[in-house]
Amino acid sequence: MKFRQDKKNILLEAAEAFHKEVLRGTQLLYGYINDLIEGKRDPANLEKVVIAEHEADLKKERYIEILYKDKRALPFLVEDRYRLIKYLDAISDNSEDLARRLKVFPFELYEDIKDDMKKINDTYRETVEALVEMVKLMETDFKTAYQKSFNIETLKRTARETKYDILDTIYKKKDEKSLRVYLTSKIPIKLFDMVSRAEEISDFLRSLIIKYPSK
Amino acid sequence: MAVELSILLPIFLILSVIIAFSIGANDETFSGIYGSRILNMKQILILAVIFAIAGALILGEAVSKTVGKGIISDMSYSIVITILISTSIWLILSSAFGLPISTTHATIGAVIGLGIAINASLDWSKIIELSIWWVLSPIIGYIVTFIVFKLLQSYKQKHLNGFQSYEKAEQRFSYIVLIIICITAFSRSGNDCSNAVGIVVGIGEIQINLLLLITGLSLAGGLVVLGRGVIKSVGTITELHPSTAFSAQIPTAAILFLGTYLGIPLSGSHMLVASFVGLSKASRTPVRKGLWKVVLIWFLTFPMAGLLAILIYFPVAAII
Numbered sequence: 310m311k312f313r314q315d316k317k318n319i320l321l322e323a324a325e326a327f328h329k330e331v332l333r334g335t336q337l338l339y340g341y342i343n344d345l346i347e348g349k350r351d352p353a354n355l356e357k358v359v360i361a362e363h364e365a366d367l368k369k370e371r372y373i374e375i376l377y378k379d380k381r382a383l384p385f386l387v388e389d390r391y392r393l394i395k396y397l398d399a400i401s402d403n404s405e406d407l408a409r410r411l412k413v414f415p416f417e418l419y420e421d422i423k424d425d426m427k428k429i430n431d432t433y434r435e436t437v438e439a440l441v442e443m444v445k446l447m448e449t450d451f452k453t454a455y456q457k458s459f460n461i462e463t464l465k466r467t468a469r470e471t472k473y474d475i476l477d478t479i480y481k482k483k484d485e486k487s488l489r490v491y492l493t494s495k496i497p498i499k500l501f502d503m504v505s506r507a508e509e510i511s512d513f514l515r516s517l518i519i520k521y522p523s524k
Numbered sequence: 525m526a527v528e529l530s531i532l533l534p535i536f537l538i539l540s541v542i543i544a545f546s547i548g549a550n551d552e553t554f555s556g557i558y559g560s561r562i563l564n565m566k567q568i569l570i571l572a573v574i575f576a577i578a579g580a581l582i583l584g585e586a587v588s589k590t591v592g593k594g595i596i597s598d599m600s601y602s603i604v605i606t607i608l609i610s611t612s613i614w615l616i617l618s619s620a621f622g623l624p625i626s627t628t629h630a631t632i633g634a635v636i637g638l639g640i641a642i643n644a645s646l647d648w649s650k651i652i653e654l655s656i657w658w659v660l661s662p663i664i665g666y667i668v669t670f671i672v673f674k675l676l677q678s679y680k681q682k683h684l685n686g687f688q689s690y691e692k693a694e695q696r697f698s699y700i701v702l703i704i705i706c707i708t709a710f711s712r713s714g715n716d717c718s719n720a721v722g723i724v725v726g727i728g729e730i731q732i733n734l735l736l737l738i739t740g741l742s743l744a745g746g747l748v749v750l751g752r753g754v755i756k757s758v759g760t761i762t763e764l765h766p767s768t769a770f771s772a773q774i775p776t777a778a779i780l781f782l783g784t785y786l787g788i789p790l791s792g793s794h795m796l797v798a799s800f801v802g803l804s805k806a807s808r809t810p811v812r813k814g815l816w817k818v819v820l821i822w823f824l825t826f827p828m829a830g831l832l833a834i835l836i837y838f839p840v841a842a843i844i
Contacts, residue, residue, distance in 0.1 A: 386687060
């Protein structure tokens, strides 16, 4: 019995380590974008995002390995957990992708979008944090996790509005270099995509909350 | 008489082996374990073999059956052997296609066919009674599983919260299902062996334990060679996991036990298949394609077993 408990703890610890790393990547990217807004760019910080993504990959592999080694009583739970790992990994990958994009981004941010950039960046961090929290809650408390999903939905709406506010400002800059306009617009779009992805994952989790009692 | 016995005994022994093999080949007891992935096929077959042999050795001795008793009067050896051979052939044929049938119904079909062919007096009221249960078995299985699943679902909604609690509950169900199915396999083996042993006991002097071991091994052989197809076919009728396998198999086993106690000839195979269909309806999960083949073989069992019995009886009667 103790042995089974230990095995369960190992799985939960592996999940926790993976979630932590996904969250760390997000927080590092969030920090870098804030620096970019304030005009203090340090490429070394972007490298940390890339490293965090690689670390998340390693933690993911370990989690998957334990997940499949462990003879769980619920095969569909293994499959659902695996899907969840894949989805969270996509967020981590997107963070890395944006980090790499920012590394080669040759311009400064426009002054008049900085407030909205800060807003969408805050929303991005908040959404990923809420999602990881929801994933953890799924283990023990469906009801609270379900409530959390509405919070994520609200965050997505905020992110969408902010993205279009930024784009509205940028696209009005007719006299600006088109390359600068194009590349700058990609940053809020990418941030929103990650928020949107997180909201899709929360939708998936909501479907699991509905599915389990009917199984 | 001594000469006759020395010829008859090996023939009856071979027949006993074939009968046990055919019964093992059509044994779907472990299908819920397979479908819910509590164990894989290899583990299931190991367990099935252990319980088949143990059941035969421990419980087989206590039971000795006369096949067809109560339906046909004047049961001679040639009649008994014909019934057993035709039932075995039909069981092996359907098992080869992975289709579960009721051994009892195949036997009764053979008895009726033979009774008509040799103009023996048949107890039609008994046949009608059996036919009624033949129709009622799947209906009972369907309804009971539907109700048990709904009750279980309501329990889950009230008491379970989060992956971990679901996992814990499913683990408990998997232990319960595993224990009960092992007990069922054990008692079923003892009971099934009596069908095979029954024809040899009384023919001549033979070590009963050796005979039970042979039939137990044959039963296990049938399970390993053809039974895996039947287990796979029944276990994948609908999506299963431990708690749903519990809601289908446990009430079925309980009702079957009650039926046996009250002398009601319910069919375990029919009940189980219908239970899985009831489960799919209750849980709104699809039923596997090709279920019509199972239903078709159920309808064919009566006439085919009867026809086989007619074809086999005359050569058998000429020899014995």
